[in-house]
Amino acid sequence: MSKKTKNKSVNVNNLDKNEKSKTTKDSSKFKIVFGVFSKIISYLFVVKALFTIYGIYLVYVSLTNVPDLPKVDVNVRWGVDNNTHDTRIRPYRVIFSDAMESEIRALFEDYRLMERKIKSFKNTAWTYGVHSDAFAQFFSHWIFKYKFRERVKFLNKYDHFLTNIQGLDIHFVHVKPKADKDVKVVPLLLLHGWPGSVREFYEAIPLLTTPRPDYDFVFEVIAPSLPGFVFSEAPTRPGLDTYEMAIIMRNLMRRLGYTQYYIQGGDFGHMIGSHIATIFPSEVLGFHTNFPANTSKLSLLTWLLGGLLWPSYFGNGIEDRMYPLKDKLEFYLEETGYSHLQSTKPDTIGIVLTDSPVALGSYILDRFMIFTNHTNKFEDEGGIDKYYDFDKLLDNIMLYWVSGSITTSLRIYKETFAGSRLNNLAQVPTSVPTWALRLKYELFQHPDYMLRWKYTNLLGSTNLDYGGHFAAFERPKDFSDDVFKAVKAFRNFK
Amino acid sequence: MSRLLLIVLPLLVLASIPLYLLVLKSPPPMPKLDLEEWWGPPELKQKQDTSIKPFEITFSETMVKELKERIKKRRPFAPPLEGVGFKYGFNSKQLDSWLKYWAEEYPFAERQKFLNQYPHFKTNIQGLNIHFMRITPKVPKGVEIVPLLLLHGWPGSVREFYEAIPHLTAVSKDRNFALEIIAPSLPGYGFSDAAVRPGLAAAEVAVIFKNLMARLGYKQYYVQGGDWGALIGSAMATFFPKEIIGFHSNMALTLSPAATFLEFVGALFPSLIVEPELANRLYPLSEKYSTLLEELGYMHIQATKPDTVGIGLTDSPAGLLAYILEKFSTWTNPDLRSKEDGGLSYRWTKDQLIDNLMLYWSTKSIVTSMRLYAESFSSRHLNLKLDEIQVQVPTWVLQAKYELAYQPPCILKLKYPKLVNASVIEDGGHFLAFELPEIFAKDVLKAIGEFRKLKNVKTEL
Numbered sequence: 001m002s003k004k005t006k007n008k009s010v011n012v013n014n015l016d017k018n019e020k021s022k023t024t025k026d027s028s029k030f031k032i033v034f035g036v037f038s039k040i041i042s043y044l045f046v047v048k049a050l051f052t053i054y055g056i057y058l059v060y061v062s063l064t065n066v067p068d069l070p071k072v073d074v075n076v077r078w079g080v081d082n083n084t085h086d087t088r089i090r091p092y093r094v095i096f097s098d099a100m101e102s103e104i105r106a107l108f109e110d111y112r113l114m115e116r117k118i119k120s121f122k123n124t125a126w127t128y129g130v131h132s133d134a135f136a137q138f139f140s141h142w143i144f145k146y147k148f149r150e151r152v153k154f155l156n157k158y159d160h161f162l163t164n165i166q167g168l169d170i171h172f173v174h175v176k177p178k179a180d181k182d183v184k185v186v187p188l189l190l191l192h193g194w195p196g197s198v199r200e201f202y203e204a205i206p207l208l209t210t211p212r213p214d215y216d217f218v219f220e221v222i223a224p225s226l227p228g229f230v231f232s233e234a235p236t237r238p239g240l241d242t243y244e245m246a247i248i249m250r251n252l253m254r255r256l257g258y259t260q261y262y263i264q265g266g267d268f269g270h271m272i273g274s275h276i277a278t279i280f281p282s283e284v285l286g287f288h289t290n291f292p293a294n295t296s297k298l299s300l301l302t303w304l305l306g307g308l309l310w311p312s313y314f315g316n317g318i319e320d321r322m323y324p325l326k327d328k329l330e331f332y333l334e335e336t337g338y339s340h341l342q343s344t345k346p347d348t349i350g351i352v353l354t355d356s357p358v359a360l361g362s363y364i365l366d367r368f369m370i371f372t373n374h375t376n377k378f379e380d381e382g383g384i385d386k387y388y389d390f391d392k393l394l395d396n397i398m399l400y401w402v403s404g405s406i407t408t409s410l411r412i413y414k415e416t417f418a419g420s421r422l423n424n425l426a427q428v429p430t431s432v433p434t435w436a437l438r439l440k441y442e443l444f445q446h447p448d449y450m451l452r453w454k455y456t457n458l459l460g461s462t463n464l465d466y467g468g469h470f471a472a473f474e475r476p477k478d479f480s481d482d483v484f485k486a487v488k489a490f491r492n493f494k
Numbered sequence: 495m496s497r498l499l500l501i502v503l504p505l506l507v508l509a510s511i512p513l514y515l516l517v518l519k520s521p522p523p524m525p526k527l528d529l530e531e532w533w534g535p536p537e538l539k540q541k542q543d544t545s546i547k548p549f550e551i552t553f554s555e556t557m558v559k560e561l562k563e564r565i566k567k568r569r570p571f572a573p574p575l576e577g578v579g580f581k582y583g584f585n586s587k588q589l590d591s592w593l594k595y596w597a598e599e600y601p602f603a604e605r606q607k608f609l610n611q612y613p614h615f616k617t618n619i620q621g622l623n624i625h626f627m628r629i630t631p632k633v634p635k636g637v638e639i640v641p642l643l644l645l646h647g648w649p650g651s652v653r654e655f656y657e658a659i660p661h662l663t664a665v666s667k668d669r670n671f672a673l674e675i676i677a678p679s680l681p682g683y684g685f686s687d688a689a690v691r692p693g694l695a696a697a698e699v700a701v702i703f704k705n706l707m708a709r710l711g712y713k714q715y716y717v718q719g720g721d722w723g724a725l726i727g728s729a730m731a732t733f734f735p736k737e738i739i740g741f742h743s744n745m746a747l748t749l750s751p752a753a754t755f756l757e758f759v760g761a762l763f764p765s766l767i768v769e770p771e772l773a774n775r776l777y778p779l780s781e782k783y784s785t786l787l788e789e790l791g792y793m794h795i796q797a798t799k800p801d802t803v804g805i806g807l808t809d810s811p812a813g814l815l816a817y818i819l820e821k822f823s824t825w826t827n828p829d830l831r832s833k834e835d836g837g838l839s840y841r842w843t844k845d846q847l848i849d850n851l852m853l854y855w856s857t858k859s860i861v862t863s864m865r866l867y868a869e870s871f872s873s874r875h876l877n878l879k880l881d882e883i884q885v886q887v888p889t890w891v892l893q894a895k896y897e898l899a900y901q902p903p904c905i906l907k908l909k910y911p912k913l914v915n916a917s918v919i920e921d922g923g924h925f926l927a928f929e930l931p932e933i934f935a936k937d938v939l940k941a942i943g944e945f946r947k948l949k950n951v952k953t954e955l
Binding site for chain 2: 038042044045103106107110111114115116117118120121122124128129130131132135234235236237238334335336337338340341342343344345346347348349350351352353354355356358359360362363366404405407408411414
């Protein structure tokens with residue numbers, strides 16, 4: 001202000017000019033300051049943008065880089081006795097002893113006569129879990145209609161064996177095909193999951209081991225129990241995750257004389273089968289999965305972003321099974337309580353399920369019905385009358401019961417999900433020929449392009465408009481048809 | 495100019511988040527509560543019984559015999575993995591000694607007598623027979639009797655308060671009041687009836703207890719709670735500020751968006767949010783969240799499938815014991831997870847812990863107790879957004895060292911603007927009244943002393 005007056009007093013003639021130059025000076029000063037300021041801002045902006053791009057690049061790299069395979073130790077020991085190396089293959093029989101039967105019947109009576117049994121709310125279907133009325137039906141069948149002697153005979157219709165792999169007795173069913181000279185016999189490793197067992201494959205096995213027209217091969221089936229499940233021994237120390245199970249299963253096949261074979265898997269069987277195909281690609285002739293999911297972080301992120309941005313594009317033909325995102329997230333939140341509990345405190349819930357047949361029965365029944373079709377949650381009967389006869393479901397439950405293996409089976413969740421090896425392996429691709437079978441109500445489904453990030457030679461996929469998580473158990477014919485179809489493609493692939 | 499906007503606009507948006515969350519966002523409306531909502535069998539609605547009947551806990555011979563036999567029938571349990579302590583859950587190696595004690599040494603008749611040392615009652619509120627203990631001290635002239643509603647949680651019971659009650663009800667020349675204790679069992683827990691239809695969540699339990707206190711003739715009273723008791727007590731203080739004149743909580747938590755926002759701010763600038771000595775109770779956030787993930791599996795399954803997981807807990811005493819005692823171990827001090835015995839003898843005798851188990855076992859109430867999770871985590875109840883409605887009642891919080899979660903006063907004040915004090919202690923865990931009854935009682939009495947001073951100031955004005 002004072003400057004202006006000064007100028008004014010100095011040169012009256014040049015007032016306008018000075019005024020002009022003053023204002024020009026002032027405005028140009030302002031312009032300079034503004035210019036410098038905005039330059040700084042734009043540099044900051046550019047710097048910020050560069051940092052962001054770099055950040056995105058780092059994230060991209062971490063999601064897509066192929067980590068080194070963890071060191072493979074095919075001889076790591078899991079048993080109590082680490083000195084004996086017993087390579088015998090010993091015949092085994094499922095036994096439902098009289099003692100076992102009277103014990104379980106005594107426990108049945110205790111619950112049946114209990115005064116204050118659970119009474120579920122009316123008209124809530126299975127939204128609070130297994131409805132007490134539906135369970136009462138199931139329980140009643142178990143007590144009065146399930147014939148232990150008949151069922152154990154049924155379970156022994158196939159040959160069972162035990163053999164010691166890396167210190168653990170591994171149980172498996174081995175079924176040779178009906179002989180036919182012109183038909184090539186190829187080995188097929190069938191891998192179950194939780195809460196399933198080898199029982200899941202009983203109806204499919206005759207279909208897999210019988211030669212069929214249009215096919216010049218037939219399967220010889222090896223269906224093991226995962227370590228810690230049913231008659232397969234459990235480890236005594238932590239660390240036996242799906243990666244280690246893959247090594248055990250591969251060593252099992254080698255023990256039986258197979259250096260090359262096909263693998264079929266669902267649920268944890270899918271993860272283990274994927275690991276075998278990744279760690280021992282030269283030994284796996286082909287991998288068929290009915291749980292077609294890529295378990296990498298990149299896939300998870302793609303699924304989430306795809307759901308937000310463009311579901312029909314990212315869904316690539318199966319968007320109705322992957323989206324809407326909000327519905328799917330709510331569904332997973334609602335249905336993963338069991339997994340959350342088992343991945344953190346398996347031994348606590350294991351104690352409950354070991355000690356009580358109704359606990360084991362209802363806990364497993366819950367998962368079978370919801371995984372088969374999640375809309376069963378809104379049916380009063382939970383769908384128990386629709387998909388499987390009670391004997392089938394009880395056979396599976398009884399295998400867990402007589403072996404006392406429920407607790408050790410639950411630990412697979414903690415071992416697998418508590419570590420980071422699952423994701424690391426997911427980012428290592430495998431060129432083993434792969435085929436995906438998608439049943440309508442399977443819990444996780446990824447489109448072909450996403451599967452190809454991991455299974456570079458995904459030869460094809462089958463989408464069915466029905467069926468759920470337990471493909472072999474629920475749809476043995478569709479299951480077997482698709483396995484034949486897949487292995488034909490594998491054999492033709494060079 | 496546009497370049498400037500590119501910078502300023504996102505900054506404005508960023509700045510507006512706290513502005514919106516902390517200042518501008520209007521709280522959700524007070525939920526419409528049906529004070530006469532009926533939870534019992536509809537036939538009983540015609541002939542409502544308002545009497546208060548004395549009640550005695552009985553461990554019948556039949557029940558005890560069946561329990562012992564069932565324990566004897568227990569199955570062999572899978573041994574724990576080497577070196578895991580309680581990290582995979584209850585260590586099965588401990589089961590034999592616990593079950594042997596329960597079946598062969600736990601003195602049922604003696605413990606029944608112990609549990610009946612306080613007067614028990616039942617009265618029917620909104621169709622449900624609600625069980626409670628009422629302990630009234632004898633006071634000399636000049637000492638005012640002041641009612642305190644004590645609320646337990648899961649997997650606890652009124653048993654948690656037995657050791658604290660003598661301290662709470664003591665008459666002392668240091669104060670001009672003495673506490674009368676009303677300690678109910680939550681609906682669906684212990685000897686209180688469970689609802690016959692869905693919908694009985696924490697908010698609805700708050701209504702039931704408000705009606706209970708009204709039935710017992712109290713116009714104004716204090717409330718103390720931990721676990722569900724804290725959530726229910728908080729709901730009561732939110733809905734009924736005229737009746738509740740002071741609220742004490744030993745598990746103070748608020749989960750509103752504003753609270754979460756402040757927690758994240760504190761992750762970057764801890765000194766803005768929490769005192770440095772207490773920062774490790776909340777930060778680093780990643781540790782807090784991974785601990786919660788590790789420990790909340792039970793909550794996840796109970797909130798979604800209570801009837802599935804509950805059936806075994808009514809059938810197997812071993813199962814019930816493992817499921818509940820795991821919490822008494824881990825929630826007392828997370829370090830106890832590395833101990834083979836879970837450190838269960840650290841704070842309690844076997845009798846104390848089995849007393850609590852008996853209240854679940856003898857009543858077969860474990861399933862109905864777990865349904866509180868399913869009801870309260872339903873979208874209906876969550877949409878009430880109770881955490882975003884402020885409590886206009888003087889509040890006092892007691893924060894034990896190993897409580898499952900911690901929030902500093904500045905965050906708590908979002909929900910409890912009338913927070914009088916936050917007592918921080920360097921000991922104790924989740925079951926504070928049960929663990930440290932004297933310290934607990936002392937703090938509650940101190941709080942009520944302060945509440946009374948505030949009340950007197952108010953009435954003087």
